[in-house]
Amino acid sequence: MGVLSDESLTHHVKYDPLADTARLAHPYRASYAWVITMFTTPRLGRRRIVAPQLSESVRRHSRSRWSLPAGRTIATVLLATTALPVPVSPQQQPKTTLITNVRLLDGTGTPSRPAAVRVRGDRIVEVGQLEPQAEDAVVDGGGLALAPGFIDTHSHHDRGLLQHPEALALVSQGVTTIVVGQDGGSRSPLAQYFARLEAEPAAVNLASYAGHNTLRRQVLGDDFRRTATPAEIDEMRRLLRGELAAGALGLSTGLEYDPGIYSATEEVLALAQEAAAAGGRYVSHIRSEDRDLWPAVEEVIRIGREARLPAQISHMKLAMRSLWGQAGRLLARLEEARAAGIDITADVYPYVYWQSTMTVLFPQRDFDNRESAAFALDELAPPEGLLIARFDPDSSYVGKTVAEIAQLRETDPVTTYMALIAEAQAVEQETGRPAESVIGTSMDPDDVVELIAWPHSNVCSDGELDGRHPRGFGSFTRILGRYVRERQALTLENAVRKMTSLAADHVGIRDRGVIRPGAHADLVLFDPDRVIDRATPEEPRLPSTGVVGVWVNGVKVFAEGEPTGALPGQVLRRREPDETE
Numbered sequence: 001m002g003v004l005s006d007e008s009l010t011h012h013v014k015y016d017p018l019a020d021t022a023r024l025a026h027p028y029r030a031s032y033a034w035v036i037t038m039f040t041t042p043r044l045g046r047r048r049i050v051a052p053q054l055s056e057s058v059r060r061h062s063r064s065r066w067s068l069p070a071g072r073t074i075a076t077v078l079l080a081t082t083a084l085p086v087p088v089s090p091q092q093q094p095k096t097t098l099i100t101n102v103r104l105l106d107g108t109g110t111p112s113r114p115a116a117v118r119v120r121g122d123r124i125v126e127v128g129q130l131e132p133q134a135e136d137a138v139v140d141g142g143g144l145a146l147a148p149g150f151i152d153t154h155s156h157h158d159r160g161l162l163q164h165p166e167a168l169a170l171v172s173q174g175v176t177t178i179v180v181g182q183d184g185g186s187r188s189p190l191a192q193y194f195a196r197l198e199a200e201p202a203a204v205n206l207a208s209y210a211g212h213n214t215l216r217r218q219v220l221g222d223d224f225r226r227t228a229t230p231a232e233i234d235e236m237r238r239l240l241r242g243e244l245a246a247g248a249l250g251l252s253t254g255l256e257y258d259p260g261i262y263s264a265t266e267e268v269l270a271l272a273q274e275a276a277a278a279g280g281r282y283v284s285h286i287r288s289e290d291r292d293l294w295p296a297v298e299e300v301i302r303i304g305r306e307a308r309l310p311a312q313i314s315h316m317k318l319a320m321r322s323l324w325g326q327a328g329r330l331l332a333r334l335e336e337a338r339a340a341g342i343d344i345t346a347d348v349y350p351y352v353y354w355q356s357t358m359t360v361l362f363p364q365r366d367f368d369n370r371e372s373a374a375f376a377l378d379e380l381a382p383p384e385g386l387l388i389a390r391f392d393p394d395s396s397y398v399g400k401t402v403a404e405i406a407q408l409r410e411t412d413p414v415t416t417y418m419a420l421i422a423e424a425q426a427v428e429q430e431t432g433r434p435a436e437s438v439i440g441t442s443m444d445p446d447d448v449v450e451l452i453a454w455p456h457s458n459v460c461s462d463g464e465l466d467g468r469h470p471r472g473f474g475s476f477t478r479i480l481g482r483y484v485r486e487r488q489a490l491t492l493e494n495a496v497r498k499m500t501s502l503a504a505d506h507v508g509i510r511d512r513g514v515i516r517p518g519a520h521a522d523l524v525l526f527d528p529d530r531v532i533d534r535a536t537p538e539e540p541r542l543p544s545t546g547v548v549g550v551w552v553n554g555v556k557v558f559a560e561g562e563p564t565g566a567l568p569g570q571v572l573r574r575r576e577p578d579e580t581e
């Protein structure tokens with residue numbers, strides 16, 4: 001239950017990658033960069049979209065798509081039509097940038113050291129005690145920390161990215177690469193999405209998995225509440241091959257969501273074998289993060305073992321009261337699997353609350369079963385910790401908890417919870433689109449620390465550019481400020497490693513996540529004494545403080561608390577092990 005899943009989108013709407021997610025293809029997603037107001041026009045008897053409004057922080061920080069990028073687009077068009085060389089004066093562009101006077105955290109976890117870094121074009125060319133040369137543009141790092149740009153291995157920040165390519169949520173916390181296509185939901189076909197993003201780049205780099213739920217939806221259509229036939233599995237394999245050829249990192253699943261929840265393990269295994277054959281990986285929002293956690297963990301281990309590919313557990317958590325305190329047991333099981341030769345890893349975000357749908361807490365899909373509803377509120381998410389993030393039948397409930405709404409309705413929380421689901425489903429029935437989302441508190445803070453500290457866990461956000469959950473703006477700076485500086489649960493070097501080189505290893509991205517000659521110049525300069533997240537569930541879009549400068553492919557994208565407007569992000573496609581650039 002990490003996120004409102006993309007597969008719930010593909011469940012209802014044929015995804016059009018060229019429309020991007022935010023606008024017309026998915027106007028119901030309130031947490032996108034645009035908050036879109038919908039109302040019913042009685043005469044027409046159908047919904048239409050009015051008055052898109054940017055949320056305040058995004059509006060303040062966004063730059064028009066048509067200012068700087070358009071200039072470049074026009075230049076490109078001119079170039080293409082006239083085939084004239086563009087004269088670039090050598091004096092205009094310094095050949096190299098020297099970032100001096102920094103505490104270097106190279107991403108590998110080795111102790112930080114004073115150093116300087118020289119960048120030429122999009123690459124790091126030298127690291128060490130370097131003296132300025134004539135062709136250097138010198139940046140004084142002021143003694144602050146310089147690390148590889150952070151890699152978010154489980155991100156939904158692609159939602160609205162084409163409209164807000166400056167990606168404030170990401171660059172303000174030092175993230176330079178996002179990995180999307182998570183929880184079983186991906187853009188389809190990826191080749192088309194990648195081409196679009198290359199024509200209209202963002203400030204950050206992007207890589208994607210191919211989603212099982214997206215494939216399953218394409219093959220099974222509405223008739224998905226069953227296991228797939230061998231012919232259907234073959235068809236999914238064929239589609240997956242296409243996505244892998246387009247550069248997908250591997251296969252992602254979201255087995256707690258429709259339509260993947262109805263798949264047999266053998267179906268997932270067959271697709272994972274297809275991913276393995278292409279040198280890809282497996283990443284999974286596992287089948288249960290609460291009452292059936294242990295069988296779900298066995299399933300992901302089995303897929304890693306039998307399909308012989310690296311398997312990563314998405315946003316690993318123990319999301320049930322009676323599981324609290326059992327992080328040690330979970331990690332021991334994963335260590336045992338690793339000792340048996342299975343490459344199993346995880347990513348974790350640093351919050352005790354998740355964001356998903358109200359219905360995700362019902363694996364049997366028995367939303368009218370009072371016992372199941374009571375179990376959900378007792379064990380999975382207490383009513384005072386279950387915050388409505390979106391509720392189309394009555395938007396005045398947004399920001400209130402189920403406990404508060406029960407008081408308003410003068411009834412008990414279980415009755416309220418069941419009624420809210422029924423009301424949302426009535427709207428979903430009418431519109432064919434998700435109508436609700438919730439933030440639920442269901443983790444123990446000590447478990448979260450223990451899971452993050454596991455040597456094979458890296459940091460992720462599971463966030464969005466304009467989501468209701470603060471993780472979209474604060475995950476990485478929260479680790480640096482609260483887990484490293486305040487709690488001292490991790491060393492700074494180890495935390496940075498979990499955001500950079502380890503993250504890159506876990507998703508199969510090479511030559512990033514490390515500061516060394518030859519690597520791509522994705523860099524973040526930050527103040528370890530000051531860095532902290534500020535976003536909260538009440539104000540989820542408050543940018544972090546303490547990140548001073550961010551470079552992507554050698555180009556500065558964030559400075560002085562603002563995106564620079566530069567959009568040097570690249571699409572990162574999976575490469576064969578022996579391929580070099």
Ligand SMILES: [Zn+2]
Nearest residue numbers: 002003183285
């Ligand atoms: Zn998830």
